[in-house]
């Protein structure tokens with residue numbers, strides 16, 4: 441049975457007492473064991489002293505009436521009164537703001553995005569065009585992302601190439617040709633992106649699975665000559681590459697859940713080639729996006745650990761998606777942090793950042809689904825570690 445780390449922390453804090461890990465409405469009973477001042481003040485207005493005392497053990501109450509009252513109070517306190525708070529989960533880091541190192545917001549959605557960021561406690565957003573496939577019928581202009589950062593330089597940081605460079609790589613791979621003129625054009629495009637003020641390249645992908653309509657499949661070995669060229673350009677400029685790649689250890693059949701889409705029947709192994717990309721230029725930081733998520737089931741803690749140990753220029757951004765059917769989960773179904781992920785973050789406190797992957801251009805105000813998961817994660821991290829992942833690491837990486 442999977443042990444959740446929230447449980448482990450509380451057990452540790454209270455001196456090894458075995459709390460029940462039952463949840464109601466996605467809430468852990470442990471939130472009542474040590475509520476912070478704000479939450480306690482609010483809970484006290486909804487529950488009487490006797491009830492609070494009964495709940496303070498952090499165990500699931502046997503009394504059904506109390507369970508209901510507690511659930512209602514918790515919901516009210518965390519959803520309706522969080523006006524000045526960035527979070528709705530009431531945990532120990534619930535007021536910490538953070539840098540979102542991976543999202544998609546252009547100038548078109550900037551004002552809605554800013555509102556959303558404020559309500560979710562996001563201090564800054566690294567915004568980048570999503571990866572675009574050759575022939576994809578979609579209008580994405582990298583300049584719209586540049587403009588967001590130019591208009592709000594204190595709020596947005598621009599990464600470019602998802603719509604231009606990424607398409608060029610996959611086009612070249614499909615054609616099987618690599619003329620010098622293509623290398624030249626690729627280099628010039630990358631330089632233009634840097635001249636526009638980009639602090640990195642993204643979202644670049646080597647393996648992107650199609651999960652819904654108008655969501656493209658893209659697959660090119662991560663050590664393709666243009667990826668290596670991009671690594672050299674990024675290394676020289678001192679900027680990172682934000683890299684989306686589903687992990688495939690060995691050639692494998694496409695997971696049944698995503699069959700019947702434009703994905704191929706067999707997915708080709710890509711980890712060895714990914715390691716060649718990282719080893720190609722050690723001056724280049726590769727941010728492997730979406731740790732804690734994945735549709736092949738192979739981006740495990742074990743694999744992440746192995747690669748972080750072997751490649752000092754590897755960083756990872758954490759994505760938590762409540763919806764969808766990712767095969768890898770960082771929070772379990774009741775929202776508790778899975779202990780093996782905490783062990784990994786603790787082992788590499790300087791190598792993780794947060795990347796919501798919110799798509800603000802669809803509907804900026806409602807694009808908070810993944811951010812709720814991030815807040816839930818922050819609430820369960822030891823404060824020092826939360827500070828590293830939310831602030832210190834992205835600041836250092838992006839020179840903020």
Ligand SMILES: [Zn+2]
Nearest residue numbers: 643684729730
């Ligand atoms: Zn992505």
